[in-house]
Amino acid sequence: LAKTTQPISMDSYEGQEVNITCSHNNIATNDYITWYQQFPSQGPRFIIQGYKTKVTNEVASLFIPADRKSSTLSLPRVSLSDTAVYYCLVERLEAAGNKLTFGGGTRVLVKP
Amino acid sequence: DTAVSQTPKYLVTQMGNDKSIKCEQNLGHDTMYWYKQDSKKFLKIMFSYNNKELIINETVPNRFSPKSPDKAHLNLHINSLELGDSAVYFCASSQDWGIWGQEGSPLHFGNGTRLTVT
Numbered sequence: 001l002a003k004t005t006q007p008i009s010m011d012s013y014e015g016q017e018v019n020i021t022c023s024h025n026n027i028a029t030n031d032y033i034t035w036y037q038q039f040p041s042q043g044p045r046f047i048i049q050g051y052k053t054k055v056t057n058e059v060a061s062l063f064i065p066a067d068r069k070s071s072t073l074s075l076p077r078v079s080l081s082d083t084a085v086y087y088c089l090v091e092r093l094e095a096a097g098n099k100l101t102f103g104g105g106t107r108v109l110v111k112p
Numbered sequence: 113d114t115a116v117s118q119t120p121k122y123l124v125t126q127m128g129n130d131k132s133i134k135c136e137q138n139l140g141h142d143t144m145y146w147y148k149q150d151s152k153k154f155l156k157i158m159f160s161y162n163n164k165e166l167i168i169n170e171t172v173p174n175r176f177s178p179k180s181p182d183k184a185h186l187n188l189h190i191n192s193l194e195l196g197d198s199a200v201y202f203c204a205s206s207q208d209w210g211i212w213g214q215e216g217s218p219l220h221f222g223n224g225t226r227l228t229v230t
Contacts, residue, residue, distance in 0.1 A: 042224070043204065085153060101155070
C-alpha cells in the first residue's frame with residue numbers, strides 16, 4: 001500500500017479554515033484516500049473518502065488533484081471541539097476486507 | 113446506543129498473566145478487526161475476521177489469539193503478557209466492501225482498551 005506523509009502537528013484558531021495536506025506518491029489505480037479523526041480516549045472516526053477531484057460532506061471537504069499523489073482535507077470554520085488527530089490513509093479495496101495501517105497522523109490544536 | 117463496544121476500558125496486569133478483551137458490534141457488519149495503537153499513535157492492524165473466519169493475521173506473536181464466536185463478537189486473548197504488550201487495543205468493524213460498490217467501507221472503532229503490563 002502507498003505510504004502517506006502528513007505534517008505532525010498544526011495549530012489554528014476558532015473560526016479559521018484548516019487544511020491538512022497528505023502526500024501519497026505511490027498511490028495505485030484502485031486505491032482510495034480516506035481520512036479519520038481521533039479524539040483523546042476514543043477510537044478513530046471516519047470523516048471522508050474520495051478517489052479524485054473534490055468530495056464534500058457535512059464535516060469536511062477533500063481535494064484530490066488529477067495525479068492523485070496528494071490530497072488535502074479542509075475543515076471549514078473550526079471550533080475548539082475539532083482539536084484531534086487526523087489520519088490520512090490510502091485504502092485498497094480487497095475482497096478480504098480493509099487492511100489499513102494508520103500513520104502518526106496530524107495533531108490539530110484549535111485555540112480560542 | 114454504542115455501535116462497537118469493548119471491555120474492559122482499562123486493564124492493568126502483571127507480566128506473565130493471561131488476559132482477554134471482549135468486543136461486540138451491533139451494526140450488522142460482516143468484518144471485525146483488532147488494532148494496536150502504540151505510544152506514538154501509530155495504529156497497526158493485528159487481525160481481521162469476516163463472518164467468523166480469520167482473513168488477516170499480521171505478524172503478531174502467537175501469544176495473541178482472537179476468537180469470534182459469532183460475527184458480532186471478536187475477542188482477543190493474550191497469554192503470558194509482556195511489558196511490550198502495553199498499548200491501547202482497538203476493536204473495529206466494517207461492512208463488506210462489495211456492498212458499498214465502488215466506495216470503501218469505513219471502519220467503525222470502539223473506544224479502546226488501555227492495557228498496562230507491569
